[in-house]
Amino acid sequence: xxxxxxxxxxGCPYCGGQSSNAFTAxxxxxxxxxxxxxxxxxxxxxxxxxxxxxxxxxxxxVREQYDIPESLENYEERANSQSWKLALLKPYLNVGxxxxxxxxxxxxxxxxxxxxxxxxxxxxxxxxCEFLRANxxxxxxxxxxxxxxxxxxxxxxxxxxxxxxxxxxxxxxxLEAAARHLRHGGIIALSTPNPDGFQARIMGRRWPHxxxxxxxxxxPPSWFEKTCRSWxxxxxxxxxxxxxxxxxxxxxxxxxxxxxxxSKLSRERIDRWARWLTNAVRYWERQEGHGCAYVxxxxxxx
Numbered sequence: 001x002x003x004x005x006x007x008x009x010x011g012c013p014y015c016g017g018q019s020s021n022a023f024t025a026x027x028x029x030x031x032x033x034x035x036x037x038x039x040x041x042x043x044x045x046x047x048x049x050x051x052x053x054x055x056x057x058x059x060x061x062v063r064e065q066y067d068i069p070e071s072l073e074n075y076e077e078r079a080n081s082q083s084w085k086l087a088l089l090k091p092y093l094n095v096g097x098x099x100x101x102x103x104x105x106x107x108x109x110x111x112x113x114x115x116x117x118x119x120x121x122x123x124x125x126x127x128x129c130e131f132l133r134a135n136x137x138x139x140x141x142x143x144x145x146x147x148x149x150x151x152x153x154x155x156x157x158x159x160x161x162x163x164x165x166x167x168x169x170x171x172x173x174x175l176e177a178a179a180r181h182l183r184h185g186g187i188i189a190l191s192t193p194n195p196d197g198f199q200a201r202i203m204g205r206r207w208p209h210x211x212x213x214x215x216x217x218x219x220p221p222s223w224f225e226k227t228c229r230s231w232x233x234x235x236x237x238x239x240x241x242x243x244x245x246x247x248x249x250x251x252x253x254x255x256x257x258x259x260x261x262x263s264k265l266s267r268e269r270i271d272r273w274a275r276w277l278t279n280a281v282r283y284w285e286r287q288e289g290h291g292c293a294y295v296x297x298x299x300x301x302x
Contacts, residue, residue: 010040010051014172014227017044023205025212028259032060037212045226048195048218053169060214066104068131075110082108084243085189086115088295089158092187092236096157099181101146101174102164106132113138117158122149147177155183161190162244163293166215172227179231179300188233188298194240196220198285199252199292208255209248209292221294233298240291248293249285253277 012019019040027033038051054060069075085108095116103109103121105128113119123129124144132138143149146168159178165171178188193209194200195218200207210218221238228235239245254274257265265273278285285291 012042015045017042025205079107079110098158099156100160182300191295197292198290236297236299238296240294242295245291245293250278252292
């Protein structure tokens with residue numbers, strides 16, 4: 001958990017509760033700016049949030065890499081690598097209407113469609129949208145406002161938000177809107193960085209998955225337990241031991257080594273150090289609740 005410092009005069013943007021300074025960070029990952037960004041933690045709901053959201057967020061995404069394939073030659077293998085997400089959905093549903101927010105290059109959407117889901121997508125990056133439409137024939141809405149982009153007049157069996165919700169301004173408004181568009185018994189499946197995890201405690205303000213300022217919020221798993229009932233949702237499952245979160249444990253160490261020593265180390269040595277660190281702390285990071293990211297499943301109560 002990030003350590004708290006002096007009292008912050010501002011209130012929590014979600015609940016209005018008193019907040020304290022959690023940490024101050026720079027854009028260590030993309031180095032898009034030399035600015036510093038102040039994050040606060042609410043003493044009531046525990047949400048961590050950037051104190052002042054920049055007016056123009058696009059300037060901090062200039063080096064975003066989506067790895068858009070030049071062809072579909074090996075795309076099936078890429079898509080199948082996301083099958084673990086389908087395994088998380090299966091205890092709740094096998095087929096149905098599925099909406100994904102932030103699909104990037106569409107691997108999960110493609111494997112979900114192949115397994116029988118009817119898939120709709122909302123994506124902000126125009127290059128990704130073009131790839132999704134032209135190469136994969138997906139139904140995609142190009143928008144940076146997921147609240148207004150949820151197809152009106154439709155209900156979904158599943159709404160999936162993988163490592164995206166922390167980017168959405170006032171994401172709780174999206175969750176409220178998403179809940180209205182879920183059928184009874186439907187689910188919201190989301191993954192997001194874990195500010196209560198081992199890496200966050202060890203790395204502090206240099207934790208790569210804080211990703212200032214692109215991550216506007218860092219959401220403790222307990223936040224959903226405290227809030228989701230107001231939208232008719234219940235937490236059905238939360239885990240930091242899913243395949244994606246375990247992979248992000250390694251990636252967190254990789255980025256940390258790269259950000260600290262990139263001018264002195266080759267990419268191969270960065271990878272070697274990151275793998276050594278991942279193995280060295282595996283016992284602690286693999287314990288439930290201590291991973292650097294988590295998946296939570298929210299079910300709309302019947």
